[in-house]
Amino acid sequence: MVWARKYVLKKHYTGAPKLSDYELVQYELPALKDGEILVKAEWIGVDPYLRVYDSVFKVPYDQFGLQVAIVQESKDPDYPVATRVVSHKGWCDYSIIDTKAPVKEVPWDIFYKLPDLKGLSPSLGVGAIGMPGATAYFALIEVCQLKAGDTVVITGAAGAVGTVAGQIAKIKGCKVIGFAGSDIKVKWLENELGFDKVFNYKKVNIHTALKEAAPNGVDNYLDCVGGEISSIIISQMNTFGKVVTIGSISSYNADPSQLPKVTILQQYIVPKRLTIKGFVIWDEYKRWSEAFTNLINWIKEGKIKTPEHITEGFTNIFEAFSGMLDGENLGKAVVKV
Amino acid sequence: MVWARKYVLKKHYTGAPKLSDYELVQYELPALKDGEILVKAEWIGVDPYLRVYDSVFKVPYDQFGLQVAIVQESKDPDYPVATRVVSHKGWCDYSIIDTKAPVKEVPWDIFYKLPDLKGLSPSLGVGAIGMPGATAYFALIEVCQLKAGDTVVITGAAGAVGTVAGQIAKIKGCKVIGFAGSDIKVKWLENELGFDKVFNYKKVNIHTALKEAAPNGVDNYLDCVGGEISSIIISQMNTFGKVVTIGSISSYNADPSQLPKVTILQQYIVPKRLTIKGFVIWDEYKRWSEAFTNLINWIKEGKIKTPEHITEGFTNIFEAFSGMLDGENLGKAVVKV
Numbered sequence: 001m002v003w004a005r006k007y008v009l010k011k012h013y014t015g016a017p018k019l020s021d022y023e024l025v026q027y028e029l030p031a032l033k034d035g036e037i038l039v040k041a042e043w044i045g046v047d048p049y050l051r052v053y054d055s056v057f058k059v060p061y062d063q064f065g066l067q068v069a070i071v072q073e074s075k076d077p078d079y080p081v082a083t084r085v086v087s088h089k090g091w092c093d094y095s096i097i098d099t100k101a102p103v104k105e106v107p108w109d110i111f112y113k114l115p116d117l118k119g120l121s122p123s124l125g126v127g128a129i130g131m132p133g134a135t136a137y138f139a140l141i142e143v144c145q146l147k148a149g150d151t152v153v154i155t156g157a158a159g160a161v162g163t164v165a166g167q168i169a170k171i172k173g174c175k176v177i178g179f180a181g182s183d184i185k186v187k188w189l190e191n192e193l194g195f196d197k198v199f200n201y202k203k204v205n206i207h208t209a210l211k212e213a214a215p216n217g218v219d220n221y222l223d224c225v226g227g228e229i230s231s232i233i234i235s236q237m238n239t240f241g242k243v244v245t246i247g248s249i250s251s252y253n254a255d256p257s258q259l260p261k262v263t264i265l266q267q268y269i270v271p272k273r274l275t276i277k278g279f280v281i282w283d284e285y286k287r288w289s290e291a292f293t294n295l296i297n298w299i300k301e302g303k304i305k306t307p308e309h310i311t312e313g314f315t316n317i318f319e320a321f322s323g324m325l326d327g328e329n330l331g332k333a334v335v336k337v
Numbered sequence: 338m339v340w341a342r343k344y345v346l347k348k349h350y351t352g353a354p355k356l357s358d359y360e361l362v363q364y365e366l367p368a369l370k371d372g373e374i375l376v377k378a379e380w381i382g383v384d385p386y387l388r389v390y391d392s393v394f395k396v397p398y399d400q401f402g403l404q405v406a407i408v409q410e411s412k413d414p415d416y417p418v419a420t421r422v423v424s425h426k427g428w429c430d431y432s433i434i435d436t437k438a439p440v441k442e443v444p445w446d447i448f449y450k451l452p453d454l455k456g457l458s459p460s461l462g463v464g465a466i467g468m469p470g471a472t473a474y475f476a477l478i479e480v481c482q483l484k485a486g487d488t489v490v491i492t493g494a495a496g497a498v499g500t501v502a503g504q505i506a507k508i509k510g511c512k513v514i515g516f517a518g519s520d521i522k523v524k525w526l527e528n529e530l531g532f533d534k535v536f537n538y539k540k541v542n543i544h545t546a547l548k549e550a551a552p553n554g555v556d557n558y559l560d561c562v563g564g565e566i567s568s569i570i571i572s573q574m575n576t577f578g579k580v581v582t583i584g585s586i587s588s589y590n591a592d593p594s595q596l597p598k599v600t601i602l603q604q605y606i607v608p609k610r611l612t613i614k615g616f617v618i619w620d621e622y623k624r625w626s627e628a629f630t631n632l633i634n635w636i637k638e639g640k641i642k643t644p645e646h647i648t649e650g651f652t653n654i655f656e657a658f659s660g661m662l663d664g665e666n667l668g669k670a671v672v673k674v
Contacts, residue, residue, distance in 0.1 A: 052608070226603030248603035261598040266563030266585035269615035271389070276613040278606035 002029045002038060002072075006092035007063040007317065013054050015253050016325065019318045022063065032075045035100045039069035039085060041093050041314070044335040045126030046321040047160065051252045064107070065090035068114055068125040076100075084114035086125050093314050093337055106282040107131075115292050118300055121308075127332035128299065128306040129292050132160035135246055135281040136222075137291035140168050143244040143277055144220040148173030151214045153233050156224030156249060157198060158185040160332040164295070165222050166195050167304045174220075177213050179206070179229060181327040188330055193305055206232045217241075225250045231263035234274065243276040252325070307331030339366045339375060339409075343429035344400045344654065350391050352590050353662065356655045359400070369412045372437045376406035376422060378430050378651070381672040382463030383658040384497065388589045401444070402427035405451055405462040413437075421451035423462050430651050430674055443619040444468075452629050455637055458645075464669035465636065465643040466629050469497035472583060472618040473559075474628035477505050480581040480614055481557040485510030488551045490570050493561030493586060494535060495522040497669035501632070502559050503532050504641045511557075514550050516543070516566060518664040525667055530642055543569045554578075562587045568600035571611065580613040589662070644668030 007022045032038055044067040053064070067090065071083040076099045079085065088110040089095045103109040114125045127133060139161075140146050152169040156162045157178025166189065169176045178189050178198040189198040197213040199206070206229055210218070217238035223230050226248030234243060251260050268274060281288075298304040309329035311320035314337045324333035344359045369375055381404040390401070404427065408420040413436045416422065425447040426432045440446040451462045464470060476498075477483050489506040493499045494515025503526065506513045515526050515535040526535040534550040536543070543566055547555070554575035560567050563585030571580060588597050605611060618625075635641040646666035648657035651674045661670035 223603065226601055230603065245603050245606045248601065248607060251601055251604055256604075259600050259604055262601045263596050264563055264585065264588055264599045265602065265613075266560065266567060266582050267588055267593075267596055269582045269613060270585060270617065271615070273615045273617055273620065274613075275615070276602075276606060276611075278608070278610045278612070280607065280610055283610065 001031070002094050003027070004029050004092055004094035005314065006090075008060045009054070009063055010060050012059055013051070017051065017322060022318060023060075024315070029094060029096055032073060032096065034075050035098060036075050037071050037079045037085075037097050037099055038073040039087070039089075039095055039097060040072050041067045041069045041089070041095070041337045042084070043068040043123040043126055044091060044317060044337060045130065045132075045160075046317065046324050046333045046335065047132065048247055048249050048252065048325065050321065051325060055256075063091040064088055066107070066110070066126045066131055068122050069095070079113070084122055084125070085111065086114055086130065087111045091317050103285070106285040110285070115289065115296070118296060120296070120299060120306075123308060123310070123334050123336070124299075124306055126334055127160055127308060128164050128304065129295050131281055132332060133164050133295045134284065134288045134291040135279070136161045136165035136168055137295060138281065138284050138287075139222055139244045139246055139279050140165055140172075140220070143279055144222070144242045146172045146174055146220060150174045150219040151177065151216065152220045152222065153177045153179070153210070153214070153218050154222045154224070155179045155201070155229055155233070156247065157189055157195065158327075158330055159224060161246065162222070162224055163189070163193060163307055163331050164304060167193055167298075170194050171298060171303055175214070177210065185330060192307070201229055207235075210236055220244075222246065227251065227260065228262045231265060234265055235263070235268050237268065237272055237274055239272050241272060241274050243274060244279050245276060246279050249325070309333045311335045338368075339431050340364070341366050341429055341431035342651065343427075345397045346391070346400055347397050349396055350388070354388065354655075354659060356659075359655060360397075361652070366431060366433055369410060369433065371412050372435060373412050374408045374416045374422075374434050374436055375410040376424070376426075376432055376434055377409050378404045378406045378426070378432070378674045379421070380405040380460040380463055381428060381654060381674060382467065382469075382497075383654065383661050383670045383672065384469070385584055385586050385589065385662065387658065388662060392593070400428040401425055403444070403447065403463045403468055405459050406432070416450070421459055421462070422448065423451055423467065424448045428654050440622070443622040447622070452626065452633070455633060457633070457636060457643075460645060460647070460671050460673070461636075461643055463671055464497055464645060465501050465641065466632050468618055469669060470501050470632045471621065471625045471628040472616070473498045473502035473505055474632060475618065475621050475624075476559055476581045476583055476616050477502055477509075477557070480616055481559070481579045483509045483511055483557060487511045487556040488514065488553065489557045489559065490514045490516070490547070490551070490555050491559045491561070492516045492538075492566055492570070493584065494526055494532065495664075495667055496561060498583065499559070499561055500526070500530060500644055500668050501641060504530055504635075507531050508635060508640055512551070514547070522667060529644070538566055547573055557581075559583065564588060564597065565599045568602060571602055572600070572605050574605065574609055574611055576609050578609060578611050580611060581616050582613060583616050586662070646670045648672045
């Protein structure tokens, strides 16, 4: 018998998530049945969507999320002990997975073998070679269809998606302008990750800064944050520009009945024939491996760096989550169990 | 020699256009050269884009716009006297057109023979069988790709585009919900044009009214107005819903440096995977005749009615324009010269 621990959300967030919203529960796992595996979480990703999806379930619910785990015990020869798998088991240390259960709903049923990372850290399975990396890949390459010479703007540039996205855009020959929330992030994105220009959105006049950095206008905008900054960026887009909207972190903690008001977009959408498209990576789940193949190659070639903000210890997972929502992370926020 | 009159915009609008912004100028037209025709305006359309495009030019400029005119004198055998043509000559009574001049820029160089309207009023050449009709056609059929059973919402429903669009959506088997600005318009759209449900946006709680009229959500939204009403409608869209944005009349008179603020859209765009697309009918200019063929048939079959708000007299054109911007028109606002 194995004792497992999991975080259960007892009550819905009001505003920013609090540790007291959760309960850490210890429980005994049953014996394995045929076709099942016992896995131990090795890396747990904390991602902004956990905040949003709180409204999907009734409380109490087990805190879901993506994790890389190692098979400890196996009743499926296809998954021998020590195999690494990715699942949506979330904030728990040990869990049992029915390997034959069909993936009916993504992300809830996500389960796959970690691809061969060619020696890279398995933590990337919840980062650059996981959901956030695939998001950056499909959002820019398929939705925006980046062309060499395009000017690409990325908000939330220092986040798990933004860091990969900026480097993909550089690989594609684009000019990349980022917005992030601290001077340290700004320097780091410019100096370490090769962004052409990054601004601390808290300190600059966004309108003026962007005008100077993108005097010929913006062709593609990866919108991770929503808010007034997005209205300003969209106001500077070129004709037939494309906006791919993957998040709205600036208003995740807002009361849904009193969402913030921002400058109207229609006045720019029409004359510039802009396309704004909401993108959710779950829709492309069956094709993630396509993104992973390219991302692994780019990382191995040194074209993409994979910064991570690592929090150690299973019981520090809430702090990692909360810190990520506050923008403390440089790169992918991940917990080493 | 022919004396012509035209309206010249002397100074840029500040807020709502004023008659005093214009000067009525009388001038002599030169003799025709080979390949030229002298035309007399018969119907002049007043459209919202005239308000917006004020910022495109330096003043003074001749007020542009679409008109149906009749050839009075011809030095091109392809355009004999009495031929009707459509051009962008705007607010003038007589003008000279070089029939061989290439259409380099739309709308500025628009010029074509009025199609055979099969006995319908030539005024439709600036309405249902003109730019507004083509807008409704391509926006709904190509951008939204309407499917039978879809729920379609239209703002500015009583306008030149909205009236045609609602009826196209009915032809395609959709449920059509409109928003307009007076009780008279509401009744008229429901009783005369067959909209399933129309609301006076000035009187209802838009959120509640739409929830009741579209309990299963909105699949397509033809956004003619922008503003908070658009944020509310977009908040009730279904997954993979499509918004085609063709105008933002609610903020046309706003100071461009102080555009109105509305509820943020990103919070709906992402989870619902919405697509919002700015659409400008000039881009489809070469294909207008395709729309006209269908529209003429539908009108002849009685499936589309073509209400017009006719102002008589060339010198009343400003009142027609101003009234249209204020929403006085039921259907296409047109001036009979």
